[in-house]
Amino acid sequence: YFILIISFFFFFFYAPWCGYSKPIHPIFDDLAKKVSHLKNLKIAKIDATVEHISAQKYKLTGYPSFRFFPAGNKKSHTALDYNQGRTLDDFYKFLLNHYSEKKKLIQLTSKQVLDEHCETGICILAILPNMQDVTDYYFISYINTLNDVIKDISDLPVTLLWTPAGDQLDIVNKLNLSYGFPTVIAISFSKNVFATLIGNYSKESIKKFITQMMIGKASVYTLTTFTVKTVSKIDLDMMQRKYGNNSDL
Structure with a gap:
């Protein structure tokens, strides 16, 4: 409708x-x-x-x-x-x-960031490989895929966040996400549930996953309490300038 x-x-x-x-x-x-x-x-x-x-x-x-x-x-x-x-x-x-809000990609660096952006609505969290485990080219391509998703979901009440897996190990462990990265989860704190992306890490796959979550067709699981570690913000500007919008792997 x-x-x-x-x-x-x-x-x-x-x-x-x-x-x-x-x-x-x-x-x-x-x-x-x-x-x-x-x-x-x-x-x-x-x-x-x-x-x-x-x-x-x-x-x-x-x-x-x-x-x-x-x-x-x-x-x-x-x-x-x-x-x-x-x-x-x-x-x-x-x-x-x-x-006045314009959607942007946000690094999960603290509990305060999570509370500020995920208290209402649905939060999408991309958990990426650790930077030391992949080349800069591949890491920035994962980021650019998320930026491409944002451009296409500006009308949806969701927030997109990202983190290297090693920065938020408690989330990885408590939600049983240790089967490989990158991966994407959707979290609804108001309903105390989360869902995990089934499929490849691509713009179209992530967009479909978000839509399924919004209309209640995604398989959801009870959310387990986890701790968010306070970490330093990663400066992506240099990699962005070097590799540009290389979201195609």
Whole structure:
């Protein structure tokens, strides 16, 4: 199901009989005024008892419920479930952050990075070979493959991170990922599950994996608690300048 207008959308689903929904109405009215200067950002109230097809499509389990669509052509599975605060300031900060957000590839260097980027939505983590185990050419090709993926999934509520396997061994061990690198996993902390890429490490394979995760067709496993090690950030600029966009292996 496509939403054809290329904009940002923020939906407030409510039921008239729901006491928890009633205080949100004036807040959403104020929010509409506060974000009126943000071009292509649309917010809307939706009565789920009238628009019951929408309620089913977004798999609503209670009210009030909130869904956010990033920019770009959208399918129903691209909606981000909003579970944060319900004050005017909470809503505004969330929308402002996503409105100005441009997807980029992020190195997993600490628990703070993981918490900041993976608390909501789905997090995609590429676990790469250690730099000393492969040539610079191959290592940067793995990075460039991920950058190519980002260009094609700008409308999906996912974040892409990467790490050399040796930097985050606890993740590798706790999630039983020691069968070879590079590999890719998808993590949903809100649902306490993860999935592993089945197939080759390529742009098309990773994109298909992300889509399957979004629509609930990926095989998922219960997420085991792991520790994120604080490591130094790797400077990829020199390798990028030397090898360019060599994502084809």
